[in-house]
Amino acid sequence: MTGFTDTAPETGRNDDSDDEIETSAEPFSPDAPWVNTFEKQLTAKLIDGLRNYARPRAYAVARAGRKVDDYYARELVQDAIGDTWSGVLRWDPQRCTLEHHLIRAIQSRSDKHRKHAKENPHDAIGDFTGASHAAEVSASSVRANPEEAAQRLYSRETMALIRGLAADDKQVTRVLDAYDAGATTKEDVVAFAKMRDRTYHNAHIRLKRIVRALTDHKLASKGQA
Amino acid sequence: MKNTDDKDVRTLDIITHEVGLLEMEDGRKSTEDLRWAEGVVASMRTKIAQYRRDNLPASVPIKKAAPLTARLLAMPRAALEALFGTLVAAVGPEAQFAHRNLDALSDNDLRRMIQTIETHTKQG
Numbered sequence A: 001m002t003g004f005t006d007t008a009p010e011t012g013r014n015d016d017s018d019d020e021i022e023t024s025a026e027p028f029s030p031d032a033p034w035v036n037t038f039e040k041q042l043t044a045k046l047i048d049g050l051r052n053y054a055r056p057r058a059y060a061v062a063r064a065g066r067k068v069d070d071y072y073a074r075e076l077v078q079d080a081i082g083d084t085w086s087g088v089l090r091w092d093p094q095r096c097t098l099e100h101h102l103i104r105a106i107q108s109r110s111d112k113h114r115k116h117a118k119e120n121p122h123d124a125i126g127d128f129t130g131a132s133h134a135a136e137v138s139a140s141s142v143r144a145n146p147e148e149a150a151q152r153l154y155s156r157e158t159m160a161l162i163r164g165l166a167a168d169d170k171q172v173t174r175v176l177d178a179y180d181a182g183a184t185t186k187e188d189v190v191a192f193a194k195m196r197d198r199t200y201h202n203a204h205i206r207l208k209r210i211v212r213a214l215t216d217h218k219l220a221s222k223g224q225a
Numbered sequence B: 001m002k003n004t005d006d007k008d009v010r011t012l013d014i015i016t017h018e019v020g021l022l023e024m025e026d027g028r029k030s031t032e033d034l035r036w037a038e039g040v041v042a043s044m045r046t047k048i049a050q051y052r053r054d055n056l057p058a059s060v061p062i063k064k065a066a067p068l069t070a071r072l073l074a075m076p077r078a079a080l081e082a083l084f085g086t087l088v089a090a091v092g093p094e095a096q097f098a099h100r101n102l103d104a105l106s107d108n109d110l111r112r113m114i115q116t117i118e119t120h121t122k123q124g
Helices: A032-041 A044-063 A070-086 A098-115 A130-141 A146-165 A170-180 A186-193 A197-220 B002-026 B031-054 B070-074 B077-091 B107-121
Strands: none
Touching: A032 A098, A032 B031, A044 A070, A044 A098, A044 A146, A044 A197, A044 B002, A044 B031, A070 A098, A070 A197, A070 B031, A098 A146, A098 B002, A146 A170, A146 A197, A146 B002, A170 A186, A170 A197, A170 B002, A186 A197, A197 B002, B070 B107, B077 B107
16 A cells, blocks of 8 residues: 555646646756656556556546546546656656656546536436435535535545445445545555455455446446436 | 545545556556557657757767877887787776777777777876
8 A cells, every 4th residue: 555645735737726746937857867767667568557547536537527538547647747757747766666656646636636527517417315415415515615515425426336336245345444434554444444465455356346347337428427 | 424525535535546556457458558558658759859869969079189199109010019918908808999900900090099098097
């Protein structure tokens, strides 16, 4: 497990409140060692892996109401690479690998896009559930920050969906409970759920299948469903 | 209610990240996806090559070789070849020279090579 969730800053490029990773007004002129390291670490295998990383993140963005498809995952990857090369996103090869840096960038940007998917008003997706209704009531009661309220609403519905699909899988449910209880790292989850490493790993593989199936469906429908 | 919703936001963020990392290790790969990834690499390599070209100095000053020393100019071919042999033995197997066939090397070329070796090894 990594600490990405704790440290990732906001880096959505296309939003009004840009908050990139270590941006600088100075023009970016990487030196030869930087360019050599960037070139060496930027492989087709890494890029395809990042595309796979970006898909579940795209799913959360799609669930928040933004119309995205599989090309959105590619755009997240391509933009993070292009902006690293141009210096919009600052990468220090002495501090982390290019892979780690790009994961952080994609994580932050997708998070920001999810939070600001305000142009697409909430639609109950034709699956009126208790969770959905409760979330609607909750959201409407929060007047101070409607964007935040909508975000909670979408997240609540999405988690209800995932939990529903995992309802028969005790181990996956325990993992989700651990996250709900505040766990972040693998060690936290293992300690909370009192499970072995192997059980933890297998539960995540099954959770991956659930999220992958939902992602496939959502991105194939271009965010319309 | 608010606390539950906050948990959902957080949990969704964590699981899409963790599942993403698993997908990165063991995700689906199609020929089209791989072609796209290779295209991105090729495009970036083109940019990198252009950047390197743009950062080459406009003109590289040609450094003029120092004149041959009077000592080397006074040496006949046999003495030069003997000196060269001594220098090669002194420098050891790490030394590399552009010219090996001394029969095809002019006397002044040999003098130039000896002077270069002596300059680099601070001899002579």
